[in-house]
Amino acid sequence: MGRPRQDLVTKDGARHIERARKLSEKIEQAREAQSRYAAERAAAIRAAVDTGMTRAQVARELGTTFAAVDNILRRHEAQPAPDSGR
Secondary structure: OOOOOOOOOOHHHHHHHHHHHHHHHHHHHHHHHHHHHHHHHHHHHHHHHHOOOOHHHHHHHHOOOHHHHHHHHHHHHHOOOOOOOO
């Protein structure tokens, strides 16, 4: 019938669980920050294009490809800007 169920968590086990929870929170915060940074990057690229630079020029200045710049702008235009919290 399997092993008996152990309802009690050891002190060591609880410490590891708490550490895992804290790291999960940090991961979520990092994802949120990355999303904000991506939106800000796209807005900066859009502003550069709006000043008259071509997407190819922007890509060259950023050291990336036209396709990457194009994808960044498409994703940004397809999604509402995240709340900046400011």
